[in-house]
Amino acid sequence: MKVFITARIPEEVLAGITLDHAVEIHDEDQPIDRARMLKGVENKDGLLCTITDRIDKEVLERAPGLKVIANNGVGFDHIDIGAATARRIPVTNTPGVLTDETADLTFALILACARRIVEGDRMTREGEFKYWAPLHFLGLKVTGKTLGIVGFGRIGQAVARRARGFDMKVLYHSRTRLDLSQEKHLNVSYMPFDELLREADFVTLHVPLSSSTRRLIGSRELEIMKPSGCLINTARGPVVDEKALVEALRHERIRCAGLDVYENEPELSTGLANLKNAVLLPHIGSATIETRTKMALMAAENLLAGLRGERPPNCVNWPGSL
C-alpha cells in the first residue's frame, strides 16, 4: 500500500514500514508546507503525521482512500477527528511512552523558575558572578510547597509522583475526579479550579487542547493566583492566553512562568522573550532519544495495523466496524 510520512523518523522504524509498503517521505525536520502536504497525501492509504501538521477536511478530501492516520505524538488537537471519523478513518496517537519525559521536563521547569537557573547560568557566563552575599539572587523554595495540577491524566499523575520526592502538598483539578482510594494512594486532594489557583504556589497544566481548555488560563485566572505563584505549561500553548500571561509577568502579578509550548508556535507573543521571570523551552517535552524512538515505533505499529484493516492499538476514535 501507499504511505505518506510527513517528517523524518528513525531509520529502523522507517525500514519496518518500507518492508511491505511504498513510502513517500518528507525526509526533513523542518515542518512540511501545506502544498507539499496536500500533494503528498494524494492517493495514499496510510498517513504517518506529526503534531505540527494540520490534518483537516481539505487534507482528507485529497486522500479518499485513506485507511489510517497515525500521529507521532500524544496530543491530537491538530487533527479534525470528527471529519476523520465521518470518513471511518481511525486516528491514533502515542500515549504513555512520553509521560515520564514530559513530567520530568515539568519538574525541570518548576526548579528552573523557582531557583532562577537559566538567569543564573547566563549571569555566570557573562562574568557577572562577582560575590556571594546573603541576600543575593534569591529564588523560591520548592520543597514542602503546594503544587496545583490541572488535568490529572497520565502526565498530571506522573508529576504528582515526582512531587512526593519534594514533600509537596499536591492539589489537582480535572474533568473526572479520581475515587477516594486513588486519591489516597497518590496522596493528592481534589480542588475546584479557582480554589486550586488561589492555594497553589506552583500551577502546572496537563490538559489536552480542546474547546473546553482553550484559554483556560487568562487574566482572570492569573489574577486569582498568588503574586508569588509560578505557572508551568507543558500541555499546549493555546491553553494559556499568552498576551495576558506576558502582562501578568511584566507587572509581577505572578512571580514566574515556565513554558514549553506557545499559543502560536513557534512564534512568541510580543515581550515574552524579554522577560527575565519566564523560562522558555522549544517544545521538547518528549524529546529524548529513547522516547522519540518509542513514539515513532508506536506510530508505525498503529499505521501498519490500520493498513491491515485491524483496530490499531492506540486508536482515539474507533469508528466501529470498518
Ligand code: NAP
Ligand atoms: P491524558 O492522560 O488524556 O490526561 C489529560 C487529562 O486532562 C485527563 O485527566 C482529562 O480528564 C483532563 N481534562 C480534559 N479536559 C479537561 C478540562 N476541560 N478540564 C479539566 N481537565 C480536563 O493526557 P496526557 O498523556 O496526560 O497528556 C496531556 C497533554 O499533554 C496532551 O494532550 C498533550 O497536548 C500534552 N503533551 C505535551 C508534550 C510536550 O512535548 N510538551 C508531551 C506530551 C503531551 P478525563 O480523565 O475526564 O479525560
